[in-house]
Amino acid sequence: MASPVERLADLLVNFGANVQKGQILDVGSGLGKEELTRAIAGSAYKRGAKFVDVHYWDPYLKRERVQHAPEDVLDFVPPWYGERTLQLGEERGATISLSGPIEPHLFDDLDQERLGRDVFPRVKEWTTVINERTVNWCVAPGPSDKWAQLVFPDLEPQAALDKLWEQVVHICRLDEDDPEAAWRERSSVLKGVAQRLTDLRFDAIHFEGPGTNLTVGLLPTSRWIGGGDATIDGIPHMANLPTEEIFTSPDPERTEGIVRATKPLTTQGRIVDGLTVRFEAGRAVQIEAESGAETLRAMVAQDEGGARLGELALVDREGRIGPLDTVFYDTLLDENAASHVALGSAYDAAVGDEDRERLSRSSIHVDFMIGSSEVDVTGITRDGDRIAVLRNATWQI
């Protein structure tokens, strides 16, 4: 049997990004993820990819930049990064991005305001390409040594890495006889829930639990999406693998109340722990945390949309990540363990044309987890009725 690395690579190429013959495949990787990256390249070329364009991210370069770059160029990104991103869309390329921290705590001692201003390697043109749906893309976990040691600090390095791979194999359903079939099945459940929620046409969603009393208003045409995506040319792909969520783009002006994060989040290489955010008229007006608050505040202050919600996502307990009760310190995995919201840019595809102009626009998109079995999720209809959506993290609709 092929190794877990080869099986994950094949799943990402053949099913996740669904790379087509003749496509250019962009791979956003990082140092420490070389073996999986090379397996992805091999798998893609075997499938007929035209070129596999790999970028290895080195977080130490960001450290040098934040420490030493002149103040006025900290947010500069050379124009060719945006242009190649737009070209990848025009050429109808594919993308695989490998998630997972490379060097945890590397940025802890840096000036957090300067760190927050340097958003590279995030390139704002990706938002355009994703909204235009011209690229079949997939974000997936790329296990590495130091990530494993962060998640399993009590294990020896090799045992930690083995354990992380074991969990990734499980949550990516690679332990099924036919992983793609298992994903198609889960996908159809998520699509069903999304359709029922869309049909209910809620005016708002209310979250209530320990430290949380938050109402997120929806737009008249907000629709729920989950279980997979397709490009404008009809190429099906899984934007996230694993994916256990259904999500929509909320009204950026109607979030009210206070919310306590139910898991740490990692952004800009910083772990934000014990986060509480208070919203007024759609804006995050107060951000408190036990660690990393300044980084998040600096990111949110990047632009007008940074303080508004661009995404609202619901996750039930049937997914494979939540039951592991592991904090992965990786947005992709942690966000698919629990319901969550994201500050910053919204997804066009989750609203009708007439509401598109109203969506939150921002250079950032920062997810944080707000769901757990203790948080009740309730839909509020346009008539003010309350309908249970999630209780004990189980669908009620």
Added chain:
Amino acid sequence: MASPVERLADLLVNFGANVQKGQILDVGSGLGKEELTRAIAGSAYKRGAKFVDVHYWDPYLKRERVQHAPEDVLDFVPPWYGERTLQLGEERGATISLSGPIEPHLFDDLDQERLGRDVFPRVKEWTTVINERTVNWCVAPGPSDKWAQLVFPDLEPQAALDKLWEQVVHICRLDEDDPEAAWRERSSVLKGVAQRLTDLRFDAIHFEGPGTNLTVGLLPTSRWIGGGDATIDGIPHMANLPTEEIFTSPDPERTEGIVRATKPLTTQGRIVDGLTVRFEAGRAVQIEAESGAETLRAMVAQDEGGARLGELALVDREGRIGPLDTVFYDTLLDENAASHVALGSAYDAAVGDEDRERLSRSSIHVDFMIGSSEVDVTGITRDGDRIAVLRNATWQI
């Protein structure tokens, strides 16, 4: 005292590429050279660089491509690589490229014809930018583990790496109290020899030694260059560090005879050993070698200029590389140990405007060493007189 890594980084940034405040610095690095790369980034930001744009090359990706990519896309490079290269010139950026093999022998078992067709990460637009002199660039050695073990196979890995660093420190003159002053002194010697050779206006250069009887014709305006460069905006830089050569662009139609390489060369990750090349009317018509001949033949067949000489360079025994008597399996270091020629593209700056159209143009530029203390180098004047240029690798002019 700073570590060798930091001292080399500072020399490359401050003197080699001579990075200016506000410039974008492109760094062509490779896996295994991370520490030096990060030190270069830190040094450049301290000097006021606007952005340090690093690419880590992973030769295993080329291996996957050559093994598995469809036949018709092996020479494809996404358009954004050329465009970013031209933009770097338009923006007046700087470049540092780190040389030295990353994973020797990784390509030995591949189909050599397919390997020869995949020239990435070479991007042909670099030739344009270099000829336009819009970028202050520097190629320098980037020591790494496996390179050290290739050069010093009898030493333990750490001892080999230490020894390679020790030699790099020496040949980069970092063991001098003031390395930049030492380089300015060597540079002025090379500039003096280049000027005297140019003033002699030779019609051809003749090489004669064991297995070699080669005449390389020069163009009427061929001029000799060495000891440093400057951009069109007058920024001085060292295109190679170390540099011990003086070079010119020959007449692509007037090389005749046979030449035996005096050192192995490394191209496309393949070591070409025991090379002999026969030229007729400027073209390499026969290429033989103990290893790697097919790779070189495939490269030369890329285009019309691939079989013609684009460079002729002379090196004396006063340089620091030759006396070490080490084969580095790295063109930068080995070519500065001995006189050499290059197949492929020529340098515009080495001829007058009226001869520019006649130069060799190619997507390749492959140097190989033809000089040693046993090879006599003689200039032939336009009247047919013979004037000794190098005897026992010592300048006679």
